[in-house]
Amino acid sequence: xxxxxxxxxxxxxxxxxxxxxxxxxxxxxxxxxxxxxxxxxxxxxxxxxxxxxxxxxxxxxxxxxxxxxxxxxxxxxxxxxxxxxxxxxxxxxxxxxxxxxxxxxxxxxxxxxxxxxxxxxxxxxxxxxxxxxxxxxxxxxxxxxxxxxxxxxxxxxxxxxxxxxxxxxxxxxxxxxxxxxxxxxxxxxxxxxxxxxxxxxxxxxxxxxxxxxxxxxxxxxxxxxxxxxxxxxxxxxxxxxxxx
Numbered sequence: 001x002x003x004x005x006x007x008x009x010x011x012x013x014x015x016x017x018x019x020x021x022x023x024x025x026x027x028x029x030x031x032x033x034x035x036x037x038x039x040x041x042x043x044x045x046x047x048x049x050x051x052x053x054x055x056x057x058x059x060x061x062x063x064x065x066x067x068x069x070x071x072x073x074x075x076x077x078x079x080x081x082x083x084x085x086x087x088x089x090x091x092x093x094x095x096x097x098x099x100x101x102x103x104x105x106x107x108x109x110x111x112x113x114x115x116x117x118x119x120x121x122x123x124x125x126x127x128x129x130x131x132x133x134x135x136x137x138x139x140x141x142x143x144x145x146x147x148x149x150x151x152x153x154x155x156x157x158x159x160x161x162x163x164x165x166x167x168x169x170x171x172x173x174x175x176x177x178x179x180x181x182x183x184x185x186x187x188x189x190x191x192x193x194x195x196x197x198x199x200x201x202x203x204x205x206x207x208x209x210x211x212x213x214x215x216x217x218x219x220x221x222x223x224x225x226x227x228x229x230x231x232x233x234x235x236x237x238x239x240x241x242x243x244x
Contacts, residue, residue: 127155134178
């Protein structure tokens with residue numbers, strides 16, 4: 001159950017990566033196969049989700065989510081969840097090679113181009129219910145074009161990209177920018193994202209409600225509302241969890 005109802009919320013802010021879109025798992029699997037590690041996209045997706053709490057803890061220490069070292073750590077933790085030794089030097093070397101292949105051979109928009117299941121339906125439900133929908137994303141200036149390329153921009157009333165506005169979650173300044181764009185008050189706004197230290201704590205610092213997406217139940221030590229995916233959240237927010 002959510003600690004608020006439809007009548008309490010005017011705007012829904014949305015993270016982009018792992019909330020609306022995710023890594024192109026098939027593409028990442030191709031890069032891993034070239035390194036001799038053969039996994040199926042569904043297995044990679046599960047490992048990626050399981051890596052998020054560790055990434056959140058790292059970012060909670062003050063690291064930027066847009067640094068190359070952060071993405072390397074992210075890939076390292078995914079490899080760990082795929083069975084590679086966590087503290088083995090070879091795993092770190094493999095993570096670095098995978099990151100180089102992805103960063104130098106693939107544009108960011110292509111890497112983050114897989115629309116998560118049922119996201120268009122969820123966005124339509126929220127928009128039809130009258131919510132103002134604004135993406136609030138730590139990105140490199142390309143998130144709006146990327147969302148346009150996968151057909152999601154039309155559902156949104158606005159997009160806030162950290163590289164454009166000069167503030168990065170969890171800095172409350174990026175949320176204040178989004179609040180001004182949406183024309184809503186913090187206590188009548190909900191933010192949805194996938195990283196506790198970035199999305200939940202950042203939203204709270206701005207006085208905004210927050211829900212953490214936890215598709216497999218990997219977050220067992222957080223004090224916030226959780227939802228498995230955006231569609232479930234949309235139904236819970238609009239009609240108490242019942243399908244329309």
